[in-house]
Amino acid sequence: MKTPGPPTRARIVAAASKLFYAEGIRSVSVDAVAEKAGVTKRTLYYHFASKDDLVAAYLAMRDQPNLALFMRWFAETEGATPEKVRGIFRSLAKSARHPKWKGCGFLRTSAELANMPGHPAIRIGAAHKKSFEGWLRGVFEADGCRDAATLARQILLLLDGAFSVELLHRDPSYMETAGEAAFALVAAARPAP
The missing domain is CATH 1.10.10.60 (Homeodomain-like)
Structure with a gap:
């Protein structure tokens, strides 16, 4: 059958x-x-109904698997929170070495639709980034980090900046360098032992 x-x-x-x-x-x-x-x-x-609806469905389909992947990389990295955050960047650098790697689909789509701020795919991409930021904020709050909301936003900015620069240079060491900066920010925000 x-x-x-x-x-x-x-x-x-x-x-x-x-x-x-x-x-x-x-x-x-x-x-x-x-x-x-x-x-x-x-x-x-x-x-x-339209190609726009299909583009939105494409990004919606990527949302949870991408978040789950970042969470898995975080969980699989040994050490305290700073090491785990750096582990996300190191895992991304490893992924970026694959010839089919094209960067962040959310950022690439938003760049293509930059002149259409009301496009449903832009809203889905923004919600995805907010979900990642919210997850990080929760991680940092649980770890006792100072100003967890600002810290989460800083790490998101490092991540998205690394995605962008990686696409320009095709050099995964930019991801690793951003990971070192993320490590330093998280380590500095943790409570003193």
């Missing part, structure tokens, strides 16, 4: 995710997504 494949909508989003991440949202046509998903353009539009 043949096992049914994923539902049509999920196949479309998976195809869009691969293409959008690899090539960018503006350079990928709806026809290309439909072809990769193995559906007609009409079927694609049955599930998504």
Whole structure:
């Protein structure tokens, strides 16, 4: 008996995710997504009212897996909170060495849609970054760090800056350097022993 494949909508989003991440949202046509998903353009539009809706679904699909990945890297790194935060950056540097690595899909999409601040994908990207910042804030509060909200924002800025500079230079050592700065910030904010 043949096992049914994923539902049509999920196949479309998976195809869009691969293409959008690899090539960018503006350079990928709806026809290309439909072809990769193995559906007609009409079927694609049955599930998504517009390409904008498909772009939003692509980012929404990345949200929880990306957050879970950062949390896993944090948890798997040995040591106290400063080491664990640095571990996120080191894991990102390792990922950036892979030839298919294209950076942060949320940042790349927001750059492509910079002139469309009300776009649903921009809102999803902003919510993703706020979720990451909120998670870090909780981590820092639990660790007794001073001004956990500001510290979480500083680490997010280091992370997103590292993503951007890495795309320009294709040198993962920028991620590692940002990780060292994050380590220093977190270590300085912790309560004295």
